[in-house]
Amino acid sequence: xxxxxxxxxxxxxxxxxxxxxxxxxxxxxxxxxxxxxxxxxxxxxxxxxxxxxxxxxxxxxxxxxxxxxxxxxxxxxxxxxxxxxxxxxxxxxxxxxxxxxxxxxxxxxxxxxxxxxxxxxxxxxxxxxxxxxxxxxxxxxxxxxxxxxxxxxxxxxxxxxxxxxxxxxxxxxxxxxxxxxxxxxxxxxxxxxxxxxxxxxxxxxxxxxxxxxxxxxxxxxxxxxxxxxxxxxxxxxxxxxxxxxxxxxxxxxxxxxxxxxxxxxxxxxxxxxxxxxxxxxxxxxxxxxxxxxxxxxxxxxxxxxxxxxxxxxxxxxxxxxx
Amino acid sequence: xxxxxxxxxxxxxxxxxxxxxxxxxxxxxxxxxxxxxxxxxxxxxxxxxxxxxxxxxxxxxxxxxxxxxxxxxxxxxxxxxxxxxxxxxxxxxxxxxxxxxxxxxxxxxxxxxxxxxxxxxxxxxxxxxxxxxxxxxxxxxxxxxxxxxxxxxxxxxxxxxxxxxxxxxxxxxxxxxxxxxxxxxxxxxxxxxxxxxxxxxxxxxxxxxxxxxxxxxxxxxxxxxxxxxxxxxxxxxxxxxxxxxxxxxxxxxxxxxxxxxxxxxxxxxxxxxxxxxxxxxxxxxxxxxxxxxxxxxxxxxxxxxxxxxxxxxxxxxxxxxxxxxxxxxxxxxxxxxxxxxxxxxxxxxxxxxxxxxxxxxxxxxxxxxxxxxxxxxxxxxxxxxxxxxxxxxxxxxxxxxxxxxxxxxxxxxxxxxxxxxxxxxxxxxxxxxxxxxxxxxxxxxxxxxxxxxxxxxxxxxxxxxxxxxxxxxxxxxxxxxxxxxxxxxxxxxxxxxx
Numbered sequence: 001x002x003x004x005x006x007x008x009x010x011x012x013x014x015x016x017x018x019x020x021x022x023x024x025x026x027x028x029x030x031x032x033x034x035x036x037x038x039x040x041x042x043x044x045x046x047x048x049x050x051x052x053x054x055x056x057x058x059x060x061x062x063x064x065x066x067x068x069x070x071x072x073x074x075x076x077x078x079x080x081x082x083x084x085x086x087x088x089x090x091x092x093x094x095x096x097x098x099x100x101x102x103x104x105x106x107x108x109x110x111x112x113x114x115x116x117x118x119x120x121x122x123x124x125x126x127x128x129x130x131x132x133x134x135x136x137x138x139x140x141x142x143x144x145x146x147x148x149x150x151x152x153x154x155x156x157x158x159x160x161x162x163x164x165x166x167x168x169x170x171x172x173x174x175x176x177x178x179x180x181x182x183x184x185x186x187x188x189x190x191x192x193x194x195x196x197x198x199x200x201x202x203x204x205x206x207x208x209x210x211x212x213x214x215x216x217x218x219x220x221x222x223x224x225x226x227x228x229x230x231x232x233x234x235x236x237x238x239x240x241x242x243x244x245x246x247x248x249x250x251x252x253x254x255x256x257x258x259x260x261x262x263x264x265x266x267x268x269x270x271x272x273x274x275x276x277x278x279x280x281x282x283x284x285x286x287x288x289x290x291x292x293x294x295x296x297x298x299x300x301x302x303x304x305x306x307x308x309x310x311x312x313x314x315x316x317x318x319x320x321x322x
Numbered sequence: 323x324x325x326x327x328x329x330x331x332x333x334x335x336x337x338x339x340x341x342x343x344x345x346x347x348x349x350x351x352x353x354x355x356x357x358x359x360x361x362x363x364x365x366x367x368x369x370x371x372x373x374x375x376x377x378x379x380x381x382x383x384x385x386x387x388x389x390x391x392x393x394x395x396x397x398x399x400x401x402x403x404x405x406x407x408x409x410x411x412x413x414x415x416x417x418x419x420x421x422x423x424x425x426x427x428x429x430x431x432x433x434x435x436x437x438x439x440x441x442x443x444x445x446x447x448x449x450x451x452x453x454x455x456x457x458x459x460x461x462x463x464x465x466x467x468x469x470x471x472x473x474x475x476x477x478x479x480x481x482x483x484x485x486x487x488x489x490x491x492x493x494x495x496x497x498x499x500x501x502x503x504x505x506x507x508x509x510x511x512x513x514x515x516x517x518x519x520x521x522x523x524x525x526x527x528x529x530x531x532x533x534x535x536x537x538x539x540x541x542x543x544x545x546x547x548x549x550x551x552x553x554x555x556x557x558x559x560x561x562x563x564x565x566x567x568x569x570x571x572x573x574x575x576x577x578x579x580x581x582x583x584x585x586x587x588x589x590x591x592x593x594x595x596x597x598x599x600x601x602x603x604x605x606x607x608x609x610x611x612x613x614x615x616x617x618x619x620x621x622x623x624x625x626x627x628x629x630x631x632x633x634x635x636x637x638x639x640x641x642x643x644x645x646x647x648x649x650x651x652x653x654x655x656x657x658x659x660x661x662x663x664x665x666x667x668x669x670x671x672x673x674x675x676x677x678x679x680x681x682x683x684x685x686x687x688x689x690x691x692x693x694x695x696x697x698x699x700x701x702x703x704x705x706x707x708x709x710x711x712x713x714x715x716x717x718x719x720x721x722x723x724x725x726x727x728x729x730x731x732x733x734x735x736x737x738x739x740x741x742x743x744x745x746x747x748x749x750x751x752x753x754x755x756x757x758x759x760x761x762x763x764x765x766x767x768x769x770x771x772x773x774x775x776x777x778x779x780x781x782x783x784x785x786x787x788x789x790x791x792x793x794x795x796x797x798x799x800x801x802x803x804x805x806x807x808x809x810x811x812x813x814x815x816x817x818x819x820x
Contacts, residue, residue, distance in 0.1 A: 188437070189430075189433050189435055190428045190430045190434075190435050191433065193417070193421055193425070193428060193435050194425070194426075194428075196414070196416060196417055196421075197414050197417060197425045197426075199416070200414035200415055200416040200417060201412065201413065201415070203412065204412035204413060204425075206376075206395070206396055207374065207376060207396045207408070207412050208396070208400070208412075208425045208426035208427075208477075209395075209397030209398075209399075209400040209401070209426040210397070210425070210426050211395070211397060267416035267417075268416055
């Protein structure tokens, strides 16, 4: 079951401790723990997490495989516009969502083609896509938000779901199911183990007969599908397609993976950890809002926490190797 | 041999301006262990890389089992039954032992990685190789180095290859592991597998191989059965000339002035005590086996690694070794040549001129502004003196051959005009012609009144070039004695610390 046996248990539970600390800290500081820890607030936080969490599932694949994707925010904006345009044109909402998800996959495929065929490093290839996808989103949306009649899609990421017995928004359940599925894929399939091999030592992976270029095409495209789904959730929350939305979301997504134990040099990371990372970010933002802190405090806090999480990880690794 | 399983004829491969292979040929029969012999840079590893599908030869023909063989990528080679065990470990540090052994050929059921099967087969292979104590579930980054190599060899065994290529498989193994490896190689050969074996140790090669091919400058220059060929004949084929002609004649140093004196250098965990002095015009050799602390001593002295105690006296001024920085040592007139040319010695993307003048840019600058013409001119002086083969001083160092890169790295110390040259493995991994030029340049520097500390694991060059020699063993440096008082066997005895 364990994907990295014999690792010190501290490495594995580190992200959980971090999350627990954040929750406990805000519960005490807010002076009203019963409100901060209430079921309603939990619903708010989870509904807010959906977009970043879906993005983090895809990003975990990419980062474990030794890559990076900076175009997530733009992809989310583009796919939210696609979904909104599809619904406004009178097509079935499900078809519109499907198109949005597939567009995400296409963006990922293009990223991977730039990386494997044009030999551009992932950082630059996806930095380019950050601009291209955002531009295409504005072009398709004619530089304005895309409004459309309400459909069931708008209920995907609401705080209070209908019917009530769902307890959490459908988007939350979708994320949970997909996260579990991808955790199994990453841990227990040949594909998943090859992603780890690729990120651990690319030259050796090639020497072992793994078609590394093709593997990268699959990784980035699959991750793109998740970014497309995140775009659908984004549209659902805003109830419109917005080409200027989700600027900088890629950083939240990358931070979630890193806080969850992912290594930017590849070969390390896991879906479960990344989900904990996404929750940590969401609780932080939510807690800061409840405290009435201005936005800039959140930003500073989150920046510091990302650096501390990685520094702590380095430190633990150094101790382990010694 | 008519029933050759593998036949290579006229293989050629170049990297930019560097010719790596130029007419390499080789033939191996089933069940044969074939030694591939040659100096560093002769093209042995390149030839194996072509066989393993990592590189594509430009010319020449490869035949495997009587059929034409041209692997498009490494997966092809693996599918056709060729397995490579690389000299640089090609393991996945984040994966487990079992995952490492089966990467690329994972046991699976409908896409699901069959961990239990991988574990079971790994145990079988490890037991077969005599290492049942290695846990298939251990992360490879947690294994000691020799165990990692065992894992790598087990990968080829598990692949049940027809031809196994071994590139220096014993370089990080202890003798009992070498014995085990040889037993496995014999068993592999007994079952009809052909093995191509590269090793620097001739005696070891004789122990395991029946036939051989010698490569020199990318070309096959000899081959045949090993049993009827003497070591001298092999070396003559490898080097293309007798070894004696390599070293320049040297006058004994006239001065008795001490340039550098080091006392009681202690740099845990490796260096447990080193004292020596270097006189003007002298070359002091330091020999040591891998892990003896030879490199660590120089690094601690130069301020690259922390030292605990000890004193250093340069130009009559004494100070503690501890707390020294490379900048400070450079200021005292020490120059350092790293053993890791690519990682630490050179800035590969930068030009020859930038690399050579880096430690003393002030010599080519006025009021903080770099005078490019002067930089080029200074570089040209040392390029000619050292015989660096470069088109222009503006050429990136990356595009030079290993030998020429090393000459640039050494030229930096000459431009710096260091009084004391600390040279760590100055001739590692370079061709024989460049070696001779470097020996000449070092001897000339000594004749100019420099002091040289030459650290090496290649004994013949120390005995051929140095005035005095000290031996490092388990972190302790022996007293230095004139080279004439040492013999190869007395040096080895001191190195092993018997």
